[in-house]
Amino acid sequence: MGRKNDRSSLFRYNRQMLFEELGEEGQLKLLDSAVVVAGCGGLGANIANTLVRAGIGHIKIVDRDKVELDNLHRQILYDEADVKQGQPKTTIAAKKLSQVNSQVVIEPVVVQMNADNIEDIILGADLLLDATDNFETRMLLNDACIKHGISWIYAGVMAAYGNVFTIIPGQTPCLRCFINDLPPDKDIPGTETYGVLPTAVNIIANIEVTEAIKFLTGKKEALLHKLINVDVWNGTWNMFEIEKQDNCPCCGLKRFDFLDNPRQKLQS
Template structure:
């Protein structure tokens, strides 16, 4: 009875109905990235009654996130909560019937297949093409649909890629994923375009799971809401030399495809992943005499006398904030942690 009360308006939509609602409840979704797109996607999917949502993000909540990342508030910033944890806290209050799994980690070639295990669809809430190619390759290797999305400035793009039925992301974007390009941290982003792209992503997922495949928008859709432009690039045949959907080489999944040092999307932040784990209590004791330290159950921040900041996570990751120079970041890492 509670299901009818909660989802009654959605089930009145004849294209979904009671049977469609049951299908949503039996579906497991992976959302990678709990930033602007990811939080909007999760909000829609949890409210819509998708049965299991696995959310993954490597970062923690900062004040600059609040303008567009709808699941976070000022208390999350004060507590320096990991985004996955903060998002789960909000989502569980929206719908206690949904199973929500929150994982704070960096998604890379070493863990993506495990993260996709038991999942029916991969939703893209990321902000860089190296991770998107990773999601694309993992989805096509495992036969799971992948919903691409991106938003920057007033523009957004989205597409649903289905293994065995459509081309993949690599067929449209010829790049190794290393380009810095335009990001929300360099040219900004307005919140409405995020909501629009996330809504398209979730709607395509709804169509797919209720079996309305004739209604799927089989194109790469581009929207610019400030300049009133919309463009659809219809799917054609996959590129014959595509290393993912045709050659099945999946380059993003290959050994060594993921670097131990990565720049985070124009944020003057370098991520370094060398150690397997960190004991935050132990490191707090080590650093408190030489830096201003704040430790939470999820991370440790150390303000360095040089002006930069080190953020350590239990899974062995370190963010060196305040520099975009990987050499400088590695030097600080070596000085305070050791390499």
């Protein structure tokens, strides 16, 4: 991924640099970072918005969808005009966010992530942030990131709660260490069944970006190192220890089932 490092003005990050864990050194690391945001819906729009404002140097946003009216309650970058105009979400996001911060590169990619393109998409990234809405794609992201040694942050939201877990290849457990496989049918209930509160989306997105800032500035000791579950309705924050599985098909046995034998190929 190409990087554009205009360091002529750091003033805009003044309040962020005053935070003692970051400083100017941390800010320069953020400006020199390249990330992929996988999805530009509720989580992705919120994540992209904060990453751009925080000065992450190169942000690739991947999504093929257009804006629908029932996205607006939680997808903070879009408005009613976007629903009418029918442009892809990533195109709209890049256009709006480039007006927020012209120092960073925002690269919209309008595709459906799949086994054929995901490795090219993540090439050169320092980190990937999960903003997808299904485990089929997350398993694919997990395979591709573990295979190429790229760290990624798993995140998901449903109803009033969500989870975040930061995955560093070779160091932490991966997604398949705790979700070994998917059910045989593809109909895993999601937000279309249980709905989703915008407040849950916002909190999970912000926890995810905080983990990203720690990772990109080299503050690995500050990472949560556990799966965090937040329920905004019941007001609970819980942390769960995840154990690395030696016989994990992905990070243990280095078998990339979702990359090599994606269901769409098996079914066709």
